[in-house]
Amino acid sequence: xxxxxxxxxxxxxxxxxxxxxxxxxxxxxxxxxxxxxxxxxxxxxxxxxxxxxxxxxxxxxxxxxxxxxxxxxxxxxxxxxxxxxxxxxx
Numbered sequence: 001x002x003x004x005x006x007x008x009x010x011x012x013x014x015x016x017x018x019x020x021x022x023x024x025x026x027x028x029x030x031x032x033x034x035x036x037x038x039x040x041x042x043x044x045x046x047x048x049x050x051x052x053x054x055x056x057x058x059x060x061x062x063x064x065x066x067x068x069x070x071x072x073x074x075x076x077x078x079x080x081x082x083x084x085x086x087x088x089x090x
Contacts, residue, residue, distance in 0.1 A: 023055040041071040
């Protein structure tokens with residue numbers, strides 16, 4: 001939940017829901033936020049649900065990168081998936 005001001009700045013105030021339901025799997029967006037924020041290029045992240053025709057919901061994220069650091073959406077997605085797989089195997 002949040003607002004967008006006249007200059008287009010987004011101010012987040014909290015979450016409407018605390019679980020994302022992807023095809024019956026419950027995902028805690030706060031855990032994904034914390035995971036993304038471990039990436040060296042990420043200053044802050046906020047994950048949320050978006051509608052998905054196949055799974056009901058999908059995970060989306062807004063990310064703010066650290067100053068003077070560049071990365072791509074594709075790189076972050078691969079990195080997050082590799083971290084989730086690594087944690088699942090421990």
